[in-house]
Amino acid sequence: MTTLTPPVEIPEEGRRIAFVGKGGTGKSTIIAHMLKHWNDVGVDASAMDADDPGDDEKGSLLNWSDEADLGGPIYPAPNRAKVRERLIAYTPKGGVMAVDTGAWVKRAGNMHFAVLSGVDLVVLTLPPTPMELERAGSVLAALDHLEEVGAHSPRLVIALTLTNPSAKAADETDKDLTDAGFKVLRTRIPRSDAQDGYGQAYGKEPRLVPGSPMALLSEELLREAVALA
Numbered sequence: 001m002t003t004l005t006p007p008v009e010i011p012e013e014g015r016r017i018a019f020v021g022k023g024g025t026g027k028s029t030i031i032a033h034m035l036k037h038w039n040d041v042g043v044d045a046s047a048m049d050a051d052d053p054g055d056d057e058k059g060s061l062l063n064w065s066d067e068a069d070l071g072g073p074i075y076p077a078p079n080r081a082k083v084r085e086r087l088i089a090y091t092p093k094g095g096v097m098a099v100d101t102g103a104w105v106k107r108a109g110n111m112h113f114a115v116l117s118g119v120d121l122v123v124l125t126l127p128p129t130p131m132e133l134e135r136a137g138s139v140l141a142a143l144d145h146l147e148e149v150g151a152h153s154p155r156l157v158i159a160l161t162l163t164n165p166s167a168k169a170a171d172e173t174d175k176d177l178t179d180a181g182f183k184v185l186r187t188r189i190p191r192s193d194a195q196d197g198y199g200q201a202y203g204k205e206p207r208l209v210p211g212s213p214m215a216l217l218s219e220e221l222l223r224e225a226v227a228l229a
């Protein structure tokens with residue numbers, strides 16, 4: 001069943017998209033849904049789980065893929081010195097490689113730097129609260145650092161997550177970030193704790209609901225990925 005808009009064409013070399021953000025901002029949940037949606041519309045998609053090994057908290061993408069079919073293979077991250085080369089090798093031809101990362105605390109760790117220097121696009125997952133906004137600064141600083149040392153520096157886009165549709169916070173954060181020159185994605189992922197909501201998705205095959213925020217995000221990210229030079 002393909003009810004999603006047929007996606008745009010990804011170049012032969014493929015695209016790599018990393019998801020970064022504070023713990024619990026929805027990175028792994030989003031990636032699981034993206035993979036399923038992308039594969040469903042015929043875009044080959046895989047993922048790498050670069051969440052710090054040893055955290056072994058429940059909810060890693062790799063553990064999730066043991067429980068349910070996510071539509072494409074999930075690779076564990078190798079030693080960080082090999083992350084970039086492995087990311088390139090595992091990116092499907094004409095497809096997408098999504099990279100999950102461990103919680104971004106105050107600044108980027110070495111694994112974060114390895115991932116950032118190996119992807120084309122970075123999606124910062126950001127709940128719209130003033131406190132969360134401060135963290136956007138440290139992600140930018142990490143990208144600036146890569147540029148300064150002459151390393152590859154990916155494009156950054158921001159996804160507002162865990163939003164409350166009836167509150168104004170997301171609109172205000174969106175405007176502040178946009179005014180500051182950031183690219184904020186049109187699609188927001190609402191907090192959804194209902195029985196079949198995103199908060200209950202872990203360990204199950206993600207539900208593909210046409211027109212849902214996850215479906216719209218999967219399309220918007222493909223357009224962003226294609227638009228990269």
Ligand SMILES: Nc1ncnc2c1ncn2[C@@H]1O[C@H](COP(=O)(O)OP(=O)(O)OP(=O)(O)O)[C@@H](O)[C@H]1O
Binds near residue numbers: 026051201
């Ligand atoms: N849109 C949502 N609405 C409600 N709950 C959500 C939503 N997205 C994720 N959750 C829940 O919030 C928790 C954290 O989500 P998730 O594991 O995807 O975040 P994460 O950014 O990958 O966290 P970490 O950095 O710790 O790996 C999980 O229990 C998940 O089920």
Ligand SMILES: [Mg+2]
Binds near residue numbers: 028029051059
């Ligand atoms: Mg996670």
